[in-house]
Amino acid sequence: MRACVPNYHLTTPATLADALALLESEPGVWKPFAGGTDLMVLLEAGKLVHRNYINIWGLNELRGIEATDTYITLGALTTYTEVQANPILRREFPMLCQAASETGGLAIQNRGTLGGNIINASPAADSPPALLAYDAEIQLVSTRGSRWLPYQGFHTGYKQMHIGPDEMLARIRLPRNTADVKHYYRKVGTRKAQAISKVCFAAVGRTDREQIEDTRIVVGSVAPIVIRCVQTEDSLRQQKPDDETIRIACASLFREISPIDDIRSTAKYRSQVATNLLVDFLATLRA
Numbered sequence: 001m002r003a004c005v006p007n008y009h010l011t012t013p014a015t016l017a018d019a020l021a022l023l024e025s026e027p028g029v030w031k032p033f034a035g036g037t038d039l040m041v042l043l044e045a046g047k048l049v050h051r052n053y054i055n056i057w058g059l060n061e062l063r064g065i066e067a068t069d070t071y072i073t074l075g076a077l078t079t080y081t082e083v084q085a086n087p088i089l090r091r092e093f094p095m096l097c098q099a100a101s102e103t104g105g106l107a108i109q110n111r112g113t114l115g116g117n118i119i120n121a122s123p124a125a126d127s128p129p130a131l132l133a134y135d136a137e138i139q140l141v142s143t144r145g146s147r148w149l150p151y152q153g154f155h156t157g158y159k160q161m162h163i164g165p166d167e168m169l170a171r172i173r174l175p176r177n178t179a180d181v182k183h184y185y186r187k188v189g190t191r192k193a194q195a196i197s198k199v200c201f202a203a204v205g206r207t208d209r210e211q212i213e214d215t216r217i218v219v220g221s222v223a224p225i226v227i228r229c230v231q232t233e234d235s236l237r238q239q240k241p242d243d244e245t246i247r248i249a250c251a252s253l254f255r256e257i258s259p260i261d262d263i264r265s266t267a268k269y270r271s272q273v274a275t276n277l278l279v280d281f282l283a284t285l286r287a
């Protein structure tokens with residue numbers, strides 16, 4: 001059943017301050033509408049429960065990619081197309097560019113935003129694994145001010161997150177410390193393009209004299225939220241990626257994920273693929 005469009009309200013503020021004032025004036029009544037690529041699907045299906053939206057697409061305060069020596073900072077409205085076009089991201093954060101290139105088709109990449117992907121909070125979303133593996137931080141803004149927080153821990157459960165009704169996601173920043181790391185990103189779906197992930201795996205690792213110095217491992221579509229597998233990371237730190245280490249790490253990963261059977265895949269398949277990808281990642285560290 002399609003939604004009845006006149007039942008919805010969409011207002012277009014001129015500035016971010018106006019948008020935040022509206023959010024603050026009636027907490028919980030208004031929600032941001034960015035690219036609309038998630039929201040329009042719900043509207044079309046007659047499942048868009050919320051009725052009042054703030055069109056933030058034109059807010060320049062939420063756009064742009066800026067780099068300093070220590071961080072690259074992306075506005076929440078950064079699209080997948082913009083991610084792929086940025087030379088610093090391509091060079092230093094290739095997993096984010098790969099995630100962007102494998103998200104939807106060209107129309108979605110031109111319109112869908114990183115901010116929308118984060119707040120939509122799908123456990124099968126493709127950019128959050130890369131962002132978590134790169135230790136991203138996010139900035140929330142409201143009329144009360146702004147706060148930066150680690151992206152890790154932001155999502156607390158299925159579609160649950162630490163954001164107030166008066167807050168908006170403004171920016172995402174990545175520390176520029178990837179010079180000597182290996183990057184490993186795989187999206188496994190039914191087909192190469194326009195598929196929702198069955199498993200999405202993103203990891204970075206740094207080795208020194210064949211020993212794993214540090215690693216961050218993130219898996220999507222295997223739990224209610226995209227998860228960073230910290231126990232698996234711990235099992236690998238200061239170890240050589242030999243057969244015994246790999247066996248222990250796979251057992252740890254198996255314990256940390258909690259995949260389910262659904263229309264896209266089975267829990268068994270997801271567990272097997274996630275551990276296969278871990279083995280493949282560790283092989284790249286060994287290479």
Ligand SMILES: Cc1cc2nc3c(=O)[nH]c(=O)nc-3n(C[C@H](O)[C@H](O)[C@H](O)COP(=O)(O)OP(=O)(O)OC[C@H]3O[C@@H](n4cnc5c(N)ncnc54)[C@H](O)[C@@H]3O)c2cc1C
Nearest residue numbers: 034035036037038039103104112113116117119125126169
């Ligand atoms: C055909 C198709 C294919 C797709 N393929 C993929 C895919 O392969 N991988 C994938 O991960 N996703 C995919 N998506 C989902 C979608 O495109 C992404 O999640 C996209 O990044 C959402 O961004 P948006 O700007 O369109 O969000 P919107 O639809 O505008 O908003 C999504 C949610 O985020 C909130 N929101 C948006 N911006 C902000 C902000 N700045 N602050 C606070 N709240 C905010 C909105 O209120 C809403 O709840 C696909 C969608 C379609 C229709």
